[in-house]
Amino acid sequence: MAKYIFVTGGVVSSIGKGISSASLGRILRNRGYTVAPVKLDPYINVDAGTMNPFQHGEVFVTDDGAETDLDLGHYERFLDVSCSTASSITTGKVYRNVIEKERRGDYLGATVQVIPHVTNEIKRLVVDAGKQQEADVVLAEVGGTVGDIESLPFLEAIRQIRKDFGRENTIFVHVTLVPSVGPWGEIKTKPTQHSVINLREIGISPDILVCRTESPMPDDVKEKISMFCDVPKEAVVESLTADTIYEVPLMYEELGLGDYVCNLLNLESREPDWAEWKGIVNTIKNPNHTCRIAVVGKYTSNGDAYKSISEALVHAGISNNCKVDIEWIESDVFEENSNGDKAASPEEVFKGVHGVVIAPGFGERGVEGKINALTYVRENNIPFLGICLGLQMAVIEFARNVCQLEGASSEEFSNKTPYPVIHFIPDQASHTHKGGTMRLGSYPCHLSDNTLAHKLYGTSPIEERHRHRYEVNNDFREVLIKHGMLVSGVSPDYRLVEMVEVPDHPFYIATQAHPEFKSRPNRPSPLFFGLVKAAIAHRAHLLA
Numbered sequence: 001m002a003k004y005i006f007v008t009g010g011v012v013s014s015i016g017k018g019i020s021s022a023s024l025g026r027i028l029r030n031r032g033y034t035v036a037p038v039k040l041d042p043y044i045n046v047d048a049g050t051m052n053p054f055q056h057g058e059v060f061v062t063d064d065g066a067e068t069d070l071d072l073g074h075y076e077r078f079l080d081v082s083c084s085t086a087s088s089i090t091t092g093k094v095y096r097n098v099i100e101k102e103r104r105g106d107y108l109g110a111t112v113q114v115i116p117h118v119t120n121e122i123k124r125l126v127v128d129a130g131k132q133q134e135a136d137v138v139l140a141e142v143g144g145t146v147g148d149i150e151s152l153p154f155l156e157a158i159r160q161i162r163k164d165f166g167r168e169n170t171i172f173v174h175v176t177l178v179p180s181v182g183p184w185g186e187i188k189t190k191p192t193q194h195s196v197i198n199l200r201e202i203g204i205s206p207d208i209l210v211c212r213t214e215s216p217m218p219d220d221v222k223e224k225i226s227m228f229c230d231v232p233k234e235a236v237v238e239s240l241t242a243d244t245i246y247e248v249p250l251m252y253e254e255l256g257l258g259d260y261v262c263n264l265l266n267l268e269s270r271e272p273d274w275a276e277w278k279g280i281v282n283t284i285k286n287p288n289h290t291c292r293i294a295v296v297g298k299y300t301s302n303g304d305a306y307k308s309i310s311e312a313l314v315h316a317g318i319s320n321n322c323k324v325d326i327e328w329i330e331s332d333v334f335e336e337n338s339n340g341d342k343a344a345s346p347e348e349v350f351k352g353v354h355g356v357v358i359a360p361g362f363g364e365r366g367v368e369g370k371i372n373a374l375t376y377v378r379e380n381n382i383p384f385l386g387i388c389l390g391l392q393m394a395v396i397e398f399a400r401n402v403c404q405l406e407g408a409s410s411e412e413f414s415n416k417t418p419y420p421v422i423h424f425i426p427d428q429a430s431h432t433h434k435g436g437t438m439r440l441g442s443y444p445c446h447l448s449d450n451t452l453a454h455k456l457y458g459t460s461p462i463e464e465r466h467r468h469r470y471e472v473n474n475d476f477r478e479v480l481i482k483h484g485m486l487v488s489g490v491s492p493d494y495r496l497v498e499m500v501e502v503p504d505h506p507f508y509i510a511t512q513a514h515p516e517f518k519s520r521p522n523r524p525s526p527l528f529f530g531l532v533k534a535a536i537a538h539r540a541h542l543l544a
């Protein structure tokens, strides 16, 4: 039978509950336990696919095509596992299941209620997630903050799971904020006390308190929290802001959290192996090189909107022994706007930049800016990686400026373009995992020999995850190739263009997929690895 760890959050959101959960997962994983991460999200959206990245950050995509909360990305990166649809449980999904069952008559005339029907469905989904992954430990994080109306059914369900499976099989970890306030930076425990009171009101007494704090907590503060919140002092874990998120598991291990958790759950205490992880953190903190990569996108004011891309750049940095500084650039700076502001010159904006990523995206805003930026990048030999919409932009730019197909565009932005080099393939819909109109999840891609893509991946076929609706229009494949664009990756049936390159350039590659989702600190995405390597070389060239 699996053990269960439930992580809740207190006081305020955005204190790194996802990283704390993922770190705890890594601690168990390093002891050889199989961990199934689960995110319980209280919002009513069935999945995160329809949520605005400005508000909610990146939509993470799993191999099986689920569009999920970005915390699943943290779990995958920290635990080096692949999550599935089962790892993502939202209020919307739970209610949809309950309502479908009610319509089918499964409840045999009962009045369908939050308790027990909704809570039973939550319990079933949590337990199933563990079974599917044959997990020793299910690590389930409840989104939001204790006290929210929305999360109540989830909290009630996890309370019941402890009642069902017993104390030795379930623990509650509460991640809370311990702020420093006033002119002398006094550490305050009151918000934590209140948050624990809130939890207790709904029948949950935390076993461990992870206290997010900016300054080290003196012993008396720990004692105070221990006394007021009714946990042993060893269960008050000081969680200081780390230099890099990848250091957090090491910090927790140092504080004895691993052995403490194993003890509570009656898990055999095993010697953890931290050698590889320590190497990763050491490289992040003491790199030999630096380089600057510009990420051009349309949600750059919210750093979470491109979380997997920025982490993939960190990972590519680790394997190149390099610190990657990211410069976030709003694509519409390269366009004239309606206020009459002139378009910025790419030459100015990319000064001191050693590589460029054109980010994924939906909708027309900023598209012309991306195309303008790309002309400069292509003509000036700046290392470039295009991701999803980034590939589509690269194809449009090349069609317009190299193939002289004036007005070339994508059907996503214009149905009047004379040259729809990117278009919607209607019957493609039936090929998707979910039967929707988006190509979602993992798809194979054949790489041609003697291409940059093949050199970077070192194998073929490869698999990457997708999340897009439009594809390169095969009517234009020939003209693109004739003018020097190389189609280096295609779907197994040759119908879909998966990767393009411009061989006459030091590093110019774009993919229709999202390689950032499969990047790990110990296993970087080959394309990001190549970009950073090329950026280091470009920097050396500029300095020479």
Ligand code: GLN
Pocket: 359, 360, 361, 362, 363, 387, 388, 389, 390, 412, 467, 468, 469, 470, 471
């Ligand atoms: N908007 C484009 C499409 O739907 C690209 C999507 C993306 O970048 N993820 O095909």
